[in-house]
Amino acid sequence: MTNTFITFEQLEYNVVDSAAYIRLNRPDVLNSFTTQLYGEVKNAVRLANSDPDVDIIVITGTGRAFATGGDLEEVLSRMEDENPLALYAYDDNMPFDAVKYSSKTTIAAVNGICVAGGLAIASACDLQIAVRSAVFGAPEARIGLASSMMPSLLLSKISLSKLKYLLYTAKSISATEAERIGLITQVVEDGTLEEKVQELIKDIRKTSPNARSLYAEYINRMLPTAPNSDLQRGFRSEECREGLRAFSEKRNPGYQR
Template sequence: MLSLECTLYEERESIAWITLNRPEVLNALNRRLWREIFENLNCAEKSGGVRAVVITGAGRAFCVGDDIKEVFNLKTPEDIRNFFWNFAAPTITKIVSLSKPVIAAVNGPAYGGGCEIAMLCDLVVASTNATFAVPEALIGAIPPIAAIIGAFVMGKLNASWMMFTGEPITAEEAKRLGLVNEVVPPEQLSPTAEKMAKATMRAAPSAIKAIKKLASMNFDQEKLEKAVEELINIVQTEEGKEGHRAFIEKRLPKWANF
């Protein structure tokens, strides 16, 4: 297994606990973090003693999405494809294909890719401190995973609102929309995630595996490929470039002809 720099991994009472551990950058997703999440999930999959997985964040955030320092250094379409297919995609597909329940314990802001990780999980418990947002369109990009599965998770109208406006929503609102199963005080987050994980253990492992396989039919490689190509196309447009500049310059973008 990969030596861990950006995550913590622990197996306890048949639960694998994966903690995103870059609190100094609010657990932003760089290549290393994407790879370590994948390796941790692989370890949990192979472990005969693990029946469920919990993903959470260290510090005050769950995950605020991709590490901007890395993403803004992706200059060409091939750079973006390399980043996505070699680092992000294996982890994304592993969460979906894992034969064991994956629970997101969202301890704070879950933005962009962080919100999408929560969407990919089978169950979500959120702290009252948690907020959720997919703000990519505000800087001339798209959230590829939310665009594919958002409507399946919370309905087309709710997913469209989140993606079109980029506005953060509270944990309670996320629960109302169907993105979160349960909202609890911060001190109850880990105990509740553990309780949820143990509740799934009453089911036959083969039944869990089959249910997950059927549910994942809404998410396939072809859709993912199309979403990535759409992302590549839009970030190369004038609006995509203006969104990039505006983000760096900390101002609102000026969209052409508006």
Template sequence: METEPLPVTTANGVATVVINRPARKNAITKAMWVELASHVNRLSSEPGVRVIVLRGAGQDFSAGADISEFDTLRGDADSARAYEATNSAAFAALRNCTIPVIAAIRGICFGGGLGLAAACDLRIATPDALFAVPAARLGLAYPQDAMGDIVWAAGPQMARYLTYTAGRINAQAALSAGFLLEIVEALHFDTRVGEIARTIAENAPLSVRASKAAIRSALSHDAGEIAFAQAAGDATFLSDDYAEGRAAFAGRRTPVFKGK
């Protein structure tokens, strides 16, 4: 029986998407790129979902795009552009997702896998995690939009090192570059990822969405994104959750937010 390549589970406001090809180190096929974008776009609009966790099955996050498909699906400039469009759609889905996305990284996080992680909001890894962008070893260019995610997430210096050398860095180097939020021992990794996800899910959804929009606009300096962030922030002051937050504070109780 064929396994589901991108299973999704949802519980208590947290949706988990798993890249599920452990025998191939979670290498991503073209069909999986398309499906991943579809999942993220759908989940971001579901009222009951407040945060997404993206992880790999088994011991690795993802080795990136499945190179075995390149001869047929990325063999010339036209097919390469078409293939790259599916990559970009997945990166964009994560980047533009209105709710936070956490990348839970074990083991290998290479190429397109690193691109996916870079497009997420928060990245947490185990000590054995390894990171690389091997495009220069394959003679191809990394997508411009995804490169922007890497520059934002790891800084321009580290982006240059990763792409120019195609070298690997360990979790500590990724943490030092700012790419990772935390390194957590494997024994406690799932617990820690779950704690962060649940904390986000329990907070006021409109406030979290407004913060994500504001951070994005602060980085992009785009007039449209600044206006969107301002509107999202203004909407929080008209929400039932704002009243609930004040009432809970005054009553010294835990607030229960409804996202409206």
């Protein structure tokens, strides 16, 4: 099916051999997410789901990052916007449910830095294959933000103690450690990602698309979920505002201890 309906500006969308490839394309800012990019990811997944010729969706990044978190300048701008609806753009554009509940098998091909919203996208995918130099983390608490998506998406993959460590310290971990604790599926050597993704696709296609779709449905019934509206509680805190201002001003935030 040829895409004549949706134009993408911050990602590339291509279908090759019945696999839809979604490539985040803001390499100069490490593929950080504007509300527009979040929305484009959601619509790209929807487009792939609607294509009867597509059975697998691969999400990856351009440059040295898979994806980082939300574009912090835009977040701060929306927080300080007098329009009371400004922050709701995040609720409206969040792609995590679209990825998690996709009717097609989803693969995160992690080509580099994978933190915050990038980690959420990767974790929402069915499978994650990462280069050895990739790093993973959930640094939101450093800017005073508690993301409801992270506990919801990660608790089904890693232990509660590891989850708390990642969230409370905001430290990043290596791809090797991420694989060891179950955060990702497979680590491959740098320079081999595309080849290994193709090998994984071949293995997946030894099974029935309908069986995979049903398995995904059964599994998702058992997983925890968090409504997008929970994001507002984090965004609207004074500590988040202070954290974002400190980031913008290149200083340490003045959190009350």
